[in-house]
Amino acid sequence: MPLLEVKGLGINFGGLRAVNRFDLTIEPGEVVGLIGPNGAGKTTVFNMISGYFPPTDGTIVFKGRSIVGLKPYQIARLGIARTFQNIRLFRDNSVLDNVRVAFHPRAGYGLIDAFLRTPRFRAKEAEINERAFELLETLNIADKANTAVKNLPYGDQRRVEIARALAVGPELLLLDEPAAGMNPAEVQQLVELIRFIKQKFNLTVLLIEHQMGLVMNLCERLVVMDFGEIIARGLPHEVRQNPKVLEAYLGKGAVA
């Protein structure tokens, strides 16, 4: 059974058809890249999968269950986590709190436990702390656990965002331009990091990216979008030579 099955997905913003007839099937354990020029509708697809925009038409089936119409928090609880193109962290909160809050749905204690600091509260909080620190260590930011996120450099903020997404406990991880603003060395580190967490947490990854180095290195399969539609799909080296793709990126006539 595929992990994610998207069929005929489309959305209108007023008179604008932002995404049209988008199909995508992802098997467990795959790393799939979603690429395309700016404004192609990639992030809109992410927003529909994660429940932020309800699609105008089409179906999204995750683990055999339709998730169209579910609220974002319900979809997250089913096992889809994401990061954002422009980092969206809880800026005034500490790194640790940014990660710990993602355990909220599975905290395992109630309001009364919290008010009265019952043994159950203490046990579950200790567990949350332990797991949060484990994630921070995996991402190499444990020493900054008590720093407010807004005071971290950009690269570290990206790491916190990934740690937070992992704390959701996902099976499918959606990464929206994880390498944006990184230099080639950092991109290489990121590639290794994504490989590592994919192994460690048994993840399936769908990522949007412009950095071709990362995409070619990491993705087993690519889907290319332009003007809201899929124009090509296939293995990275196939897609690279597809005239339609070159045209979308470089313009008509550029590929003679």
Place this chain on the structure above:
Amino acid sequence: MFQKTNKMLLMVIGAVVLYVLLKIMITTGVINPYWQRVLFYSLIVTIGALGLGIIYGFTGQFSLGHAAFVGLGAYSAGYFSKTFGQYGGLSFIGALLVGMVFAGLMGFLIGVPVLRLKSDYLGIATLGFGFIVKVALDNADKIIPELGGARGMVGTPQVANLEWLFFTALIVIVLTRNFIFSTYGRACTSIREDETAADMIGVNTFKTKLMAFTFGCALAGLGGGLYAHTYPFICPGDFYFLQSFDYLIVVVLGGLGSMTGTVVTAIGWAFLLEGLRFVLGPQFVDFRGVIYALILIITILVRRQGIFGGKEFGFLVPQVRREKPDAALRG
């Protein structure tokens, strides 16, 4: 473990010492009955302001109707005491619970429709609710004569004293702190920081906002219940939107997202208000409004994060320690 017990013990001792000190000062007359009233008022403001602190400071939901919930608590608790006041302390506890539950319930009911709104719009909706409560209380005597309507309510047993107020405030501080430093508190602050992102990591934002709002309004109701048993005369004007601004000023001045700031500012503010009465003299007493508005403006200009800027006194913050301290070093 030893360290933790130690810290709690210190907190308990600190609270008891503070109480004994205040008690001695009151009995020996160092704090005269007038300033005693101010002290009581400051404790009531503390409780109400902590409620708004949860709603606005920690969850980021802008409410301009907080005093209305204090009023609902005051009137419901006062009415309960007038009816069942013959059982002394027991009926006082009952009255406080009634005030708390009633204000919390109203917060819940009004929260369901209005918490779907964001920032400014939420402010306008809660402001509107404040007006509704004022008008309803003004005319309440037509339904329940004991409430007194616009003429105000008298005859509530004046049973609140230092012990009740001090220890209620203390319990509220502890409960608020326990709430803030739990997964619920973290869910609240994540909504304040970025509601969309909170939603996408699995926080049921609407439910969490509603919980915070209900809790905050219940604290307002508790403050109101104490108010009704501290002052022999209450009237709808005591809970008008200007009083809502007072709570807002306390929370903003203290620093959004700082319990310490809210408590310190609430107490300082109540004393400042009365202190200015003496400094300015009876002729200029109305200039107090100018002065504290100026304080607010200056704070926003030079220190927008408020006096405490989201910080807490260290003893309020539970320490997060690793099970394996070496791991933290490695990281």
